Amino acid sequence: MMSEATPVGLGELKSGSRPGEVLVCYGLGSCVGLALYDAVAHVGVMVHVLLPDSSLGRSTDAPPGKFADTAIPAGIAEAVRLGALRSRLVARTAGGARMLNIVGAGSKLDIGARNSEAVRAGLQQHGIRLANEDVGGTYGRTVQLFIGTGRLLVSTVGRGEREL
Amino acid sequence: MAGMMLREGEYQTLLAIVRKGLDDSSRALSSMTTGGIRLQAPRLEFLPLNVVPGIAGGPEVVVVAVYLGIEGDLNGHLMLLFTRDTALRVVDMLLEAPPGTTATLDEIGVSALAETGNVCGSSFLNALSDRTGLKIVPTTPVVVTDMAGAILQSVVTELYLNGDEVLMVETAFNREMPGHFLLMPDQDSMARLIAALEVIG
Numbered sequence: 001m002m003s004e005a006t007p008v009g010l011g012e013l014k015s016g017s018r019p020g021e022v023l024v025c026y027g028l029g030s031c032v033g034l035a036l037y038d039a040v041a042h043v044g045v046m047v048h049v050l051l052p053d054s055s056l057g058r059s060t061d062a063p064p065g066k067f068a069d070t071a072i073p074a075g076i077a078e079a080v081r082l083g084a085l086r087s088r089l090v091a092r093t094a095g096g097a098r099m100l101n102i103v104g105a106g107s108k109l110d111i112g113a114r115n116s117e118a119v120r121a122g123l124q125q126h127g128i129r130l131a132n133e134d135v136g137g138t139y140g141r142t143v144q145l146f147i148g149t150g151r152l153l154v155s156t157v158g159r160g161e162r163e164l
Numbered sequence: 165m166a167g168m169m170l171r172e173g174e175y176q177t178l179l180a181i182v183r184k185g186l187d188d189s190s191r192a193l194s195s196m197t198t199g200g201i202r203l204q205a206p207r208l209e210f211l212p213l214n215v216v217p218g219i220a221g222g223p224e225v226v227v228v229a230v231y232l233g234i235e236g237d238l239n240g241h242l243m244l245l246f247t248r249d250t251a252l253r254v255v256d257m258l259l260e261a262p263p264g265t266t267a268t269l270d271e272i273g274v275s276a277l278a279e280t281g282n283v284c285g286s287s288f289l290n291a292l293s294d295r296t297g298l299k300i301v302p303t304t305p306v307v308v309t310d311m312a313g314a315i316l317q318s319v320v321t322e323l324y325l326n327g328d329e330v331l332m333v334e335t336a337f338n339r340e341m342p343g344h345f346l347l348m349p350d351q352d353s354m355a356r357l358i359a360a361l362e363v364i365g
Contacts, residue, residue, distance in 0.1 A: 010214045017213020027223035030321050050321050099318040100231050100306055111321050113196065134337075140314020150275055157226050158312050 011066035015045045017082045019148030025103045033143040045079045047071045055124035068118035092164045094143045096135035112137035132164040136157035141160035174361040185288035192283045207334040223313025230281030233303035240349035250341045281305035296360035
């Protein structure tokens, strides 16, 4: 089966329902890749979440994937639109790293941990089960969601691959 | 091409400062080694934040980044970005080893790159300070090898809170070793920088 990779850029939300499709968040650092999948309908959504909360943003026209609190309802709605059943949706997440470990300087760079936490809280609030997560650490991750099988593959530089 | 936020005169002033900063960096790096090291042909560009994670050939490309925070009158980030191969060759050059000697980035290599970041960062910020009167100091450099997207994203994310663009300086070490040099002030700092450039211009 030929697979076609669809990159999911910063703040983007992409979905798929064709078996050959693969949704990919390349090089996640502090961002969180949120995958929603319905294993019966074989429908999947991937969101590249940048920041924990939309109250942090200035503009009102931000893409829905940018903030955890808006990304989750938008992701659910998109999956449902493609034929998923909300009650069957299962979430998996990866990312939320602290890439630049800087001592002192009152650094706000640990936005990764806040992102993971916000996604977790948002999923709970919307009643979506978080099946597995691979978050934190100090390294980058590329995350691929295979629409046909629901397989979620996390790859790293020098730390191997992991399936969630 | 000038960015949206700079007028032509300010852009030229900034370009002159960047050239001076790179010249000073070259001189400092050359004096650390016997061979001449030359940072050349800067290209100055304002980039929208969302394209930044892809500047080094794609977000999944493995890069070596030397990161320094900047503090004082300007707050933000400074980053030197190399491909893994280029980073190894820069280490060869600094250790005065024949090209190809350094095969992996060990502790000595990492500290050589950190020093490169220190030298380039300080020279560049000094040139900027001298011309604008703004007080700017770099923090201790951190060297990270990972996917470009992952590294850049962590910085960009923070800037996203209040800005849309970063200033990118593209340069090369001795012509054949391309690298990126990113100056990413936060939005308030960018306003202060532009105000200072206006005064000079």
